[in-house]
Amino acid sequence: MKKYAYTNGKILDGTRNMKVKEGLCVLTEGDKITGLVPADKIPAGCEMVDLQGGYLMPGLINMHVHLAGNGKPQKKQRDNEALTKKLMGSALSRAVTYRVVAGFAKTELMSGVTTIRTVGGLGDFDTRLRDEIADGKRVGPRILAANRGISVPGGHMAGSVAVAADSIEAALAQIEQSEKENVDLIKLMITGGVLDAKAKGVPGELKMAPEMVKAVCEKAHKKGYKVAAHVESPEGVKVALANGVDSIEHGAKADEEMIRLFQEHKAFLCTTISPALPYALFNRSVSNASEVEQYNGNIVFDGIISCAKAALENGIPVVLGNDVGCPWITQYDFWRELYYFQKYVGVSNSFALYTATGRSAELAGIGDITGTITPGKCADMIVTEGNPLEDLRYLRHVRMVVARGNMIRDPKVKINETVRAELDKFIN
Incomplete structure (x- = not known):
């Protein structure tokens, strides 16, 4: 050697x-x-x-990645379900799409990210790519893969990077499928997001019933999987934590009950400031966001920052992800998430770097493998x-x-x- x-x-x-x-x-x-x-x-x-x-x-560790996106700005919302059907509709289109996804993973590596945690992808592409990289057949970062997440009909990313489960039985069946694909974790889409909300003041509307969240978490834990959950409202965070979710992806304005649930269940927070920033702070002529989307973007942006501050103040572990694949969020810009963490949450540069290296490795369960120069x-x-x-x-x-x-x-x-x-x- x-x-x-x-x-x-x-x-x-x-x-x-x-x-x-x-x-x-x-x-x-x-x-x-x-x-x-x-x-x-x-x-x-x-x-x-x-x-x-x-x-x-x-190397940096990006804890919230969707390898199916390039971050290109959109003039209007895409029909992600229809696009996914087109991309995955034939052997040729799947092969081309897989090659693109592999290229995005390589871009992550070339930007200094040596480990990624994927939390919603196309088919079994993420685990397949993980194994090819580990075997030296492709160039890319270490991948901790969830493959497709579990959503509900009309829920966040349903039909694209998440399966729309119309019953608890269907959600549990998806865990069985994920196990066959040898995933590293399970991802739930519990609430909507900024672009799902149709009215002002309701981003992160609860979509998945607490009973489904609980059933999925119980089965996942029995099989040895941690469960990560997309949540962008206080109600959603509380439902997720009370029913067994291990990591909250994004977050929302915290109160005493939320902090207590984090602590009782020993959950951690994955802060994602990057995807909310364009909707909240860009001029709408640039972001192409509607008035409703910008209004809700501000709620989510402020909630994510508030949640991160409250978590750190109360000893709740925090990691960083930039939700890469969302509009304006590229596969090479994870460094910006560290910068925003320092700027908006108020941590030191040293703590931001630690959070994206040693701390993330520890909370991802690979602290004995990577994360520090040891x-x-x-x-x-x-x-x-x-x-x-x-x-x-x-x-x-x-x-x-x-x-x-x-x-x-x-x-x-x-x-x-x-x-x-x-x-x-x-x-x-």
Whole structure:
């Protein structure tokens, strides 16, 4: 197995109170980190990799990804169910779509994200791609995959990246199917979202009955699966937590009851500021949002931020995802979620980086595999020009990505200039 010594770099190890470590080299062999040693202690047989003063840290972990989308802005809402039927309707269209999905995963990696958690995808594409990447047949990040989520008729993403279960029996049957596909977790769509609401003030309307949530969680837990849930209202969060959901995706304005439920059930929050920001803060002439969508976007945006603040104040674990695939949210811009977490929730740069590395690995159940620069863990690393503890914008362009020991120098991604220009207005 190839041995490398990463020299002349400054190390950020991904732990809670990380500080810059200088004068040490990171040793790897194959896909593992084998040591952190002074330059004069590098063992023979290592190939030297000069980082030229760059900052080496764990690869980022994006905990909320939909690999079926590219984030391209839309002038009007798409019929996602009809589009999915078209994409998955023939062997040829499925093959082309799978190739596109694999390309999106590669883009995640090239942007510095070495692990993703997918929470709603097309067919069994996510688990299939996960295995091909792990076997070295494709280039991409480590994937924790849910494949298709479970929704209800008329529910969030029903018929596209989620199955519309019209009964508890149908929802439980989908768990059986997910088990056959060897998923890593189960995803529920409990409430609607910003674009589902037809009136002002009702984003995140409860769609899935509490009885269905409970039945799914009980069966999933018996099979050893954690359950993540899309929820964007206080009622939805409480229903999810009270009935066994393990992670709340997005969140809503918190109160004492919600905090108590989080704590009692030892659940965590996946904060997703990125997808709500365009609907809340963009001029409608740019976002193409209706007045109702912008109004509801503000409710969700404020609720997600409020929930994150309340969670941190009450010792509830938080991770980050950018809901990639939503309009304006690309497969290469996860760094923005860290920036928004710092800007709007008020955490330090160090805590934001820790949240997207060591903390996420721990809560995803892979803390023994990745997330920190620690001997024995996987060599999942990135290198930046400057210090993200001083400015998170240094994560925007990574000089190097190392995924399971495989080194990629000067990785490139194709940028959507319209998206970049509009989102950069919110980067100070």
